[in-house]
Amino acid sequence: MFTRLFSLFEGRHYRYLIVGILVFWINAWIAKWIFTYPYFSEGFYQKNLGNLIALELALLCSYPLHKYITWLEGSEDFFRKLIQFHYYSFLGIIIRILIFACMIFLGFGWLVSSFVSIGFVILVNFVSFDRFVFSPKDDSFSSNSHIYSSFGEGIGTLETIEDAVTYNRWIAAKIEDYLGEKNLEIGAGTGTIAAITSEHFPIDAFDLSRENFQILKKRFRSVKNVQKIGQDILSIKTKNYYDCIYSSNVMEHIEDDTKILNHALSLLKKGGFFVAIVPAMPALYSSFDKKIGHVRRYSKSDIRRWEKSIAPEYKVKWLRRDYFNPIGAFGWLVKMKILNQKQIKKQDAMIMNSLIPFIAWLDYLPLPFGQSMLLVLKKI
Template identity: 30%
Template sequence: MIANAQTFWLENLKLANRYNGWIFSQILPSLGQEVLEIGCGNGNFTVLLAQQCSRVVAVDLDREYVRAAKSRLAGKAGVKVLHADATQMQWRSSFDTVVMLDVLEHIQDDVQMLRSLSDCLKPQGKLIVKVPALEWLYSPMDEVIGHYRRYNKNTLNKSFRKADFSNPSMWYFNIAGIPGWWLNGKVLSRTQPPAEQVGLFNNLVPILSFTESIVKPPIGLSLFAVATKI
């Protein structure tokens, strides 16, 4: 069930070019040239990272997703896609940036995961995380995809501090997505939204992104954090 739910999101987000671009615009200012991506899935963001960075190592636990990502990145210099469990790996290389988009909530011991990623960052390297926000939105759509939790700024900051990262920069993202998640997950108890809703939302991104660039939302469906290794 979890694999099917993840595949639904990855395949639909593969087509959501505007939404992916909006997310990528949030992390672009913090990217270095040597990047480790944890939980690359089918390569939706690996493709974008490869366009901006000189070296990208992308890791995923699912063999089929890794195969799909390798296919999409075939022939792209400086990109390596690995089938591996990031929670068990010992990294031999140091990176400017570690990117983890909608992955931390899938890991039971999030603090240990954050702590282990610190070991593969260069001094002043940045850890970029995007997680689902607002605990009260937790619903069957979270459960079926394997989310252990949703976060707010306090709980995410607490996890970062326990992992010896101090004062991460945080901001909420996509306030307009809250009603849809609440309706589908909390009210209708769906395990995934209708695919056409994802397409409609993608079409609205230019308006939504412009609005949030002018007025920073006080809450959002997602939460970004960027922490610097001292």
């Protein structure tokens, strides 16, 4: 568990936490020094002024530490980024105060409210600094229209953008537990997940889109572990062959998804696994879901539907039917459902990419909701 969590951390995540601890110590030391002066202990306003001065001095110290150590930048745009850094830092402070006040109002104790509000601001500050202060100049926040591919009758299949490396590895890690000597990916798209799983496992990559089929052939031309590239998995007639058949954000595009499920079960060996990562919660279904060809977002009722539709000759056991990524569910609710956003922006995907190392531990909680579901069946 811990090895997998830590593997999601990149260098700047570790450096951010280390520098954050150092800044906390600097802030405490400065505050202690300021309050040695009697003036700052005389009344409410003087005490708050002392805290504000201590905070400002700590921010002035933390900026070069984050610039030079956490994000490994030089001195370019030093003062412009200092202003941005202050802006987002004070925005984080306001958010922390609001969260703390709300939790106190709801009856949580001082300790819990402080812990949650500080933890939340640690995440907010990291994302703000990573995406808006220290982000590369050429990292444009364009939409990810290039990641849509056709499945079936030209229906768009949504994949995570290639640049969201941490996010993609997080998704792939959920699949890799079940891979074996012979594996098949349904709806491989442009090969985002296959590129990761094929690092250690042999993969057959299939995608019904002619365009994606050509991209896959070109991309994996010299990759030894990608053994076969095809289009329609219904054309595969070799029974009891694969150790694992998996898909990531594909089944929701297929009207008759149980037909694909039953065919996949016929191709699996006894003891093989069918793994599907699918968008979850029908309440999150938006006009954007419809636009990109989502027939459904999955829930527990779809699990029961699958159970009833599995052909009697196939005996299966459910290993996983879990919700995950509650933070993504909240983001989808706000962006796609409430604000009715018409596309996934690169900016949004990269924010989630930055957050993954800090929120991946939530996967180990029995959550009743999430942006996605992990469905795993074992053929017995």
